[in-house]
Structure formats: C-alpha cells, structure tokens
Amino acid sequence: MSQLPTPNPPVTADSLPFWEGATDDRLVLPRCNGCAEVIWYPRHFCPRCGSADVSWFEASGQGSIYSFTVVERGQGRWAEHSPYVLAYVELAEGPRVLTNIIDTDPDSLSIGDVVHASFDHSEDGRGVLRFTVR
Amino acid sequence: MSYGHGMGLRGAAHIAGVYEHPGRHLPDLTVAQIHAQVAAGALADAGLSFSDVDAYYCAGDAPGFGGLSMADYLGISCRGIDSTESGGSSYLIHVQHAAQAIAAGHCNVALITLAGKPRTGGAGPGGSISQSAPESGFENLFGLNVVAGYALAAQRHIYEFGTTSAQLAEIKVAASQHASHNPHAFLPDAVTIEEVLESPMIARPLHRLDSCVITDGGGALVVVSPEIAATLSRHTIPVLGTGAAVKHSTAGRIDLSHTGASISGPAAFAEARVHPADIDYASIYDSFTITVLITLEDLGFCAKGEGGRFVADGGLLAPFGRLPFNTDGGGLCNNHPANRGGMTKVIEAVRQRRGEAAEAVQVPDCELALAHGTGGSLATRMGSATLVLGREL
Numbered sequence: 001m002s003q004l005p006t007p008n009p010p011v012t013a014d015s016l017p018f019w020e021g022a023t024d025d026r027l028v029l030p031r032c033n034g035c036a037e038v039i040w041y042p043r044h045f046c047p048r049c050g051s052a053d054v055s056w057f058e059a060s061g062q063g064s065i066y067s068f069t070v071v072e073r074g075q076g077r078w079a080e081h082s083p084y085v086l087a088y089v090e091l092a093e094g095p096r097v098l099t100n101i102i103d104t105d106p107d108s109l110s111i112g113d114v115v116h117a118s119f120d121h122s123e124d125g126r127g128v129l130r131f132t133v134r
Numbered sequence: 135m136s137y138g139h140g141m142g143l144r145g146a147a148h149i150a151g152v153y154e155h156p157g158r159h160l161p162d163l164t165v166a167q168i169h170a171q172v173a174a175g176a177l178a179d180a181g182l183s184f185s186d187v188d189a190y191y192c193a194g195d196a197p198g199f200g201g202l203s204m205a206d207y208l209g210i211s212c213r214g215i216d217s218t219e220s221g222g223s224s225y226l227i228h229v230q231h232a233a234q235a236i237a238a239g240h241c242n243v244a245l246i247t248l249a250g251k252p253r254t255g256g257a258g259p260g261g262s263i264s265q266s267a268p269e270s271g272f273e274n275l276f277g278l279n280v281v282a283g284y285a286l287a288a289q290r291h292i293y294e295f296g297t298t299s300a301q302l303a304e305i306k307v308a309a310s311q312h313a314s315h316n317p318h319a320f321l322p323d324a325v326t327i328e329e330v331l332e333s334p335m336i337a338r339p340l341h342r343l344d345s346c347v348i349t350d351g352g353g354a355l356v357v358v359s360p361e362i363a364a365t366l367s368r369h370t371i372p373v374l375g376t377g378a379a380v381k382h383s384t385a386g387r388i389d390l391s392h393t394g395a396s397i398s399g400p401a402a403f404a405e406a407r408v409h410p411a412d413i414d415y416a417s418i419y420d421s422f423t424i425t426v427l428i429t430l431e432d433l434g435f436c437a438k439g440e441g442g443r444f445v446a447d448g449g450l451l452a453p454f455g456r457l458p459f460n461t462d463g464g465g466l467c468n469n470h471p472a473n474r475g476g477m478t479k480v481i482e483a484v485r486q487r488r489g490e491a492a493e494a495v496q497v498p499d500c501e502l503a504l505a506h507g508t509g510g511s512l513a514t515r516m517g518s519a520t521l522v523l524g525r526e527l
Binding site: 004005006007009010011012014015019037038039040041042043046047048066067068069070071072073074075078081084086087088091094095096097098099100111128130 | 265268269270271272273274275276277278279281282285286287288289290293334335336337338339340382383384385386387388390
C-alpha cells in the first residue's frame with residue numbers, strides 16, 4: 001500500500017473484467033482468442049488481429065522494469081508526492097504497462113529489476129495496479 | 135508534371151507564404167485574433183489575399199467547431215477543409231494534405247494556421263489524455279505528465295545506448311546559440327552544458343533546460359499550386375517529399391527507442407528522391423532534448439543509438455555543424471505556441487531555403503531543407519510527419 005494519489009478509476013464496460021479482478025488484488029488480462037495475443041490496455045478488442053473475441057485470465061503479476069523516471073516535480077495533486085517513481089513494467093506475459101514503483105528507494109532502482117504487482121485501493125474499492133521490488 | 139497517379143507529391147505544391155507571430159506574451163489578444171493575424175501575415179508574405187484562399191487547414195488549437203468557426207471568422211470561401219489533429223505534427227500533415235488536394239485539383243491556395251496562449255491563456259501544457267480516451271484509466275492514474283513521459287524514453291535510451299545527459303544538453307546548447315541571433319526568442323541567452331546539467335531536475339534524466347519553453351504565439355503557411363506559384367513574385371519553395379505516420383502502443387509492446395519518424399522520414403525521402411546526407415538544414419521538433427536525439431536517428435541522419443555522438447561537439451550548430459538545426463532557437467529557446475512545435479519548424483525551414491534566416495546562422499547555399507513534427511506522447515501513441523523542401527524542379 002502506498003500513499004500515492006489513488007482516485008476512483010474510470011471503469012467502463014470495455015475494461016470491467018480488469019477492474020473486477022483488481023478489486024480482489026488479481027491482475028486479470030484479456031487474451032485474443034483469434035491470435036493468442038495478450039492485450040494491453042485491457043479491452044474487448046485485439047489491436048493485433050482485429051478480433052473482438054477475447055478471454056480474460058489471471059496473469060502472474062510478475063514483471064521487470066523496462067524504463068522508469070523519478071519525477072522530482074509532479075503536477076497538480078502529485079506535486080506534494082514528489083519525488084515518485086513512474087515506470088513501464090514489462091509483464092511476464094509480454095505487455096509493457098505504465099505504473100508506479102512503490103515502497104522502494106528510487107536511487108536503488110535499475111532497468112531490468114524484477115518487480116511484483118501490488119494493488120492500491122481507491123475510495124470505491126477498485127484496485128490500481130502498481131509494483132514493488134519485494 | 136512529376137506527380138500523378140501513384141507517383142507521389144514531388145513538386146505538386148509550393149509553400150508561398152509563411153509568418154511567425156513575433157509575440158511570446160499576448161494577454162490582450164484572443165486565440166482567434168492570433169489565428170487571424172498570422173493568416174494575414176502569411177498571405178501578405180505570399181503576395182496573396184484572403185479572397186484567394188480556397189481551402190483552410192487547422193488543428194485542435196483552433197477555437198470553435200473543427201475548422202468551421204475559424205473559416206467563418208476569416209471569411210474564407212472553402213472548397214476544402216481539414217482539421218486533422220495529431221498534436222505538434224498536425225501542421226506538417228496539413229501541408230501533405232494540401233499538396234494532395236492541390237494535385238487532385240480540389241484547391242489552389244491552402245491556408246494553414248496555428249495559434250495559442252499557453253503562457254497567458256490559462257491552458258496547461260498540452261499532451262494530457264482526456265478522460266474520455268479509452269486508455270485514460272490505464273495511464274492517468276500514475277502521475278504521468280508530459281516531461282515524465284519523455285523522461286521514460288530518455289532513460290531507456292541511456293540504458294540501451296549509453297547516451298549521456300551531457301550529450302542531451304548539447305542539443306539545448308546549440309539551440310541557445312542559435313536563439314542568441316533571434317531578436318524574438320523567448321530565451322535569447324546562450325547556455326553551457328554545465329548550466330543545463332545544473333538546472334532543476336524535473337523528471338530524471340530531464341532537467342528544466344532539457345525542456346521547451348511555454349509561450350503564446352502562432353504561425354501560418356500558404357500552400358499553392360505550381361501554376362499559382364509561377365504568378366507570384368515571392369520566392370516559393372516546392373514541397374518535394376511528405377511522410378506521415380501514427381505509431382501506437384502495439385497492444386502494449388511499447389518500444390520507447392523508436393518514433394514514428396522511422397516511418398515518416400523514409401517515406402518523405404523516397405517521395406523527394408533524396409537521402410538524409412543530401413539535407414543541408416533540418417528543423418526537428420524539440421519538445422525536449424531527447425525528442426531531437428531519437429528523431430535524428432529515426433530519420434537516418436545517424437544509426438540507431440549513435441544520436442548522442444552525432445549531436446556532440448557542436449554537431450547541430452549552424453552554419454557549419456554536421457547538420458545545422460533549429461536556427462530560430464526552436465521550441466527549446468524561441469517559442470512553442472499552443473504547445474505545438476510543428477508549424478514553426480516549417481517556417482524556419484522555408485526561411486533557410488529562401489536564404490532569409492538570421493545572417494549568423496544562415497546555411498550557405500541551402501538547397502534542401504527538412505522539417506519534422508512530433509505529436510502526442512513520444513514513441514507510445516504519437517503522430518509523426520516529415521517534409522522535404524527543396525530546390526527548384
């Protein structure tokens with residue numbers, strides 16, 4: 001659990017299975033039934049092959065840092081939380097997802113570090129996908 | 135004619151007029167007024183008037199309903215209208231679309247305008263994701279801002295290729311030296327590598343001086359048919375090559391090391407039938423120093439990963455560097471109206487081709503100039519557009 005801003009996410013019918021999983025701290029992703037691509041961001045459409053036939057499955061929650069930045073001067077409500085770590089994490093299933101690395105010393109991070117999913121919860125109970133090095 | 139069915143747009147249109155608003159701080163003008171001032175300026179530069187215009191092009195900075203409100207404000211009788219929105223690359227795409235329309239006989243005189251007041255108008259820096267965007271729930275929750283998005287690309291480039299912050303700073307240093315010859319530049323003072331590296335860190339590894347300025351202002355272009363161009367006394371510049379691309383996040387397989395320039399650049403060079411080594415001057419969109427470095431690689435001015443070495447040791451300095459760039463000072467120093475740099479990139483490229491850049495930075499015998507625009511978020515969901523402006527056919 002981090003102290004970062006965690007507003008209620010904009011849940012839509014298109015992304016609902018992801019948010020239902022995240023509510024229970026599970027990373028649920030769509031996989032295309034046509035070409036088997038694991039799709040990010042979550043939606044009922046495969047941008048690789050054009051199919052709208054997808055299945056939802058629980059992913060491992062394991063990944064590694066593809067890139068990260070320590071934001072020293074955040075904007076808006078993020079200003080008071082600076083510095084914080086914004087990153088792309090490459091999931092074990094393939095996609096690279098925008099996220100925060102939490103509960104860590106920013107100076108200790110390197111690209112390639114192994115990280116694990118950790119959900120922060122918004123006021124309405126939804127889970128927001130972040131990662132920790134532990 | 136060198137163009138026709140399937141033959142591309144080489145020489146299909148000329149840029150006949152350009153105008154850059156001299157203001158950087160315009161609290162007393164509306165955005166519509168700035169659009170009108172730059173439109174009048176570009177038409178006067180071309181030796182044309184509003185009654186000659188038969189097609190109007192603008193992007194999301196134009197106030198009102200697409201292009202309709204400003205076309206109505208300006209009183210333009212349009213046979214063609216286009217409000218393609220791809221951020222800072224929009225205006226180069228408009229040049230391509232205008233050349234297409236002219237080649238098809240759908241118009242003869244196209245007006246393209248940009249204006250904005252991010253400095254005094256209350257609008258924040260551009261590039262934010264609207265709440266209605268389908269990706270918003272997966273990108274808006276993490277403190278992403280424009281600098282941070284580009285910082286992610288910079289960090290990855292440093293990791294993959296050993297690029298250094300000092301090499302990135304060289305880009306700002308060259309731009310600042312050019313800006314010192316521009317009386318309108320928002321930041322007219324030359325800076326050193328050390329000053330860039332000692333400026334406040336915004337999002338590692340990008341400092342404040344790795345970032346573009348925020349200014350009011352605007353600019354306009356007039357694109358005409360070769361037949362119209364032949365009737366004008368002004369030096370018109372043929373559009374030799376155009377390229378446009380949308381690079382997306384590829385179902386999440388984001389590649390931060392390549393931009394859409396790797397697609398739009400080769401397309402523009404092929405259409406123009408020239409090579410990167412032929413280019414005498416390049417206007418490269420410079421929202422941040424890293425934007426320039428990756429774009430130079432993607433356009434083929436150097437190999438992927440070699441950008442740091444290419445820009446080092448004054449590689450981008452006019453008039454005699456490896457590739458003189460952004461001789462107006464660019465977005466890093468001169469201006470960044472509406473938080474969109476594509477328009478001013480075309481304008482300075484036209485000045486170079488005409489021999490009308492500031493004397494100290496005018497590239498001698500500048501026969502081939504390139505302009506490149508970038509819009510959206512670097513390498514992840516972006517529009518790229520490249521123009522090659524050339525010698526007479």
